[in-house]
Amino acid sequence: MQHEPSTRPETTRATRTPRTTEVTEPVTLPTQRAAGCPFDPPAGLADLREVRPLARMTYPDGHVGRLATGYATVRSIMGDPRFSSRYELMHYPFPGGPEGPLPPAPVGDMTGMDAPEHTRFRRLLMGRFTVRRMRRLSDRVAAITTEHLDAMERRGPGTDLVEAFARPLPALMICELLGVPYDDRERFQNHAHTLMSMDVSPEDRYAAFVGLEKYMGELVAAKRAAPSDDLLGDLVQESDLTDEELVGVGGFLLAAGLDTTANMIAHGTFALLSNPPQAEALRTDPDLAPQAVEELMRYLTIAHTSVKSALEDVELEGQLIRAGESVTLSLEAANRDPERFPDPDVLDVHRKATGHLGFGHGIHQCLGQQLARVEMTVALPALLRRFPTLRLDVPAEEVPLRTNMSIYGVHRLPVTWDED
Amino acid sequence: MDIRVDRDRCLGAGMCALTAPEVFDQDEDEGLVVLLNARPPRERHAAVHVAAGVCPAAVITVTERGSSTAP
Numbered sequence: 076m077q078h079e080p081s082t083r084p085e086t087t088r089a090t091r092t093p094r095t096t097e098v099t100e101p102v103t104l105p106t107q108r109a110a111g112c113p114f115d116p117p118a119g120l121a122d123l124r125e126v127r128p129l130a131r132m133t134y135p136d137g138h139v140g141r142l143a144t145g146y147a148t149v150r151s152i153m154g155d156p157r158f159s160s161r162y163e164l165m166h167y168p169f170p171g172g173p174e175g176p177l178p179p180a181p182v183g184d185m186t187g188m189d190a191p192e193h194t195r196f197r198r199l200l201m202g203r204f205t206v207r208r209m210r211r212l213s214d215r216v217a218a219i220t221t222e223h224l225d226a227m228e229r230r231g232p233g234t235d236l237v238e239a240f241a242r243p244l245p246a247l248m249i250c251e252l253l254g255v256p257y258d259d260r261e262r263f264q265n266h267a268h269t270l271m272s273m274d275v276s277p278e279d280r281y282a283a284f285v286g287l288e289k290y291m292g293e294l295v296a297a298k299r300a301a302p303s304d305d306l307l308g309d310l311v312q313e314s315d316l317t318d319e320e321l322v323g324v325g326g327f328l329l330a331a332g333l334d335t336t337a338n339m340i341a342h343g344t345f346a347l348l349s350n351p352p353q354a355e356a357l358r359t360d361p362d363l364a365p366q367a368v369e370e371l372m373r374y375l376t377i378a379h380t381s382v383k384s385a386l387e388d389v390e391l392e393g394q395l396i397r398a399g400e401s402v403t404l405s406l407e408a409a410n411r412d413p414e415r416f417p418d419p420d421v422l423d424v425h426r427k428a429t430g431h432l433g434f435g436h437g438i439h440q441c442l443g444q445q446l447a448r449v450e451m452t453v454a455l456p457a458l459l460r461r462f463p464t465l466r467l468d469v470p471a472e473e474v475p476l477r478t479n480m481s482i483y484g485v486h487r488l489p490v491t492w493d494e495d
Numbered sequence: 496m497d498i499r500v501d502r503d504r505c506l507g508a509g510m511c512a513l514t515a516p517e518v519f520d521q522d523e524d525e526g527l528v529v530l531l532n533a534r535p536p537r538e539r540h541a542a543v544h545v546a547a548g549v550c551p552a553a554v555i556t557v558t559e560r561g562s563s564t565a566p
């Protein structure tokens with residue numbers, strides 16, 4: 076593929092010129108969000124997307140791979156089996172991570188597998204997370220939602236919404252679904268949190284992994300001894316998974332259920348409270364909830380970044396990606412691509428945001444997405460309707476942001492409301 | 496409109512059943528796509544195209560026939 080010399084400066088932003096910009100210097104991954112813009116992707120991603128939607132990128136360990144920021148590019152790579160998800164082929168895109176390729180995925184960590192290994196786990200699980208099965212949980216989600224809103228109301232104005240509402244709801248649901256005692260949460264919640272952190276030492280990460288593994292090991296052994304009517308219990312009884320695989324996939328599902336929707340509920344609330352007309356639209360018309368949820372998934376894209384590795388030489392957008400190159404996919408930049416979503420930086424709950432990449436795309440698209448949809452669709456309007464005067468209890472710039480986590484959001488969301 | 500689905504490559508994400516529930520479902524045990532109507536009426540066509548477009552495994556193929564065959 077010919078590398079045409081650039082005839083225009085990088086700062087020209089009128090049109091996309093991917094073919095003429097490939098010879099420019101590799102970039103580094105922008106990671107700093109602009110002050111006062113807690114909902115926007117790190118500054119610099121938008122400029123890159125406009126002039127170099129597929130750019131050469133220098134990784135913190137010195138590897139030179141790619142960074143994809145355009146919607147079409149990101150989506151096509153996510154759906155392309157020539158790009159692997161195996162960790163041992165990848166370089167870490169964020170500063171402070173390991174040097175060189177990552178360790179291989181632990182047993183049962185589906186996000187680090189390719190077909191056919193991935194297919195085996197996915198096929199065992201996907202029947203448990205269908206649209207219909209998850210909708211059947213709506214009443215249970217509504218009951219848990221009501222319980223927690225009642226408790227907030229009883230305690231009176233002023234609370235951390237993460238602790239009081241956003242975290243317990245998805246945690247209770249994933250625990251019930253998997254058959255993990257919620258009362259054991261002291262034994263797994265912190266470990267799951269550590270595993271989702273991007274700035275922990277390898278030693279701490281390993282300790283968290285071992286801690287979660289130990290807990291799940293005891294649980295699987297208990298379910299071997301006494302059958303239980305839940306997802307893990309059924310897998311123990313009916314699947315061909317080894318105990319090691321059951322422990323791994325159990326820990327994976329638990330961690331995935333604990334720290335994802337919780338952040339969407341909290342950060343989604345933060346975004347709605349910061350855009351009062353949007354909050355009011357959802358409050359007065361709960362039928363808007365399904366599409367409001369899709370729009371919040373697009374606008375916030377809390378699972379912000381993914382990495383793949385080219386298994387062979389791939390020609391894409393007039394560029395040659397060499398086998399072995401890591402490709403960082405900025406899902407948050409892709410979901411703000413004006414070529415796909417007009418006025419992408421505007422939160423608009425009336426928008427048809429279907430097709431967003433908030434749950435990913437390709438074979439790894441979120442297994443639990445239909446559960447997440449039910450939880451968000453029930454929880455967000457219920458919260459807004461219960462507390463019509465809900466508002467932040469601190470200035471917006473004091474809300475602590477999860478800039479150090481692989482799932483973005485807020486660490487705490489202090490809110491208050493007027494008592495009747 | 497003629498629709499085909501490739502169940503061998505289906506990943507059970509449920510985007511089709513979510514987007515065009517009159518045309519697509521998921522089977523209860525495995526979560527695999529079930530095609531309820533391979534030739535849906537015209538008013539479903541837009542949703543079918545969206546469903547085919549958002550399928551994460553691209554297992555839905557839509558073939559347009561001559562417009563004269565449409566109701």
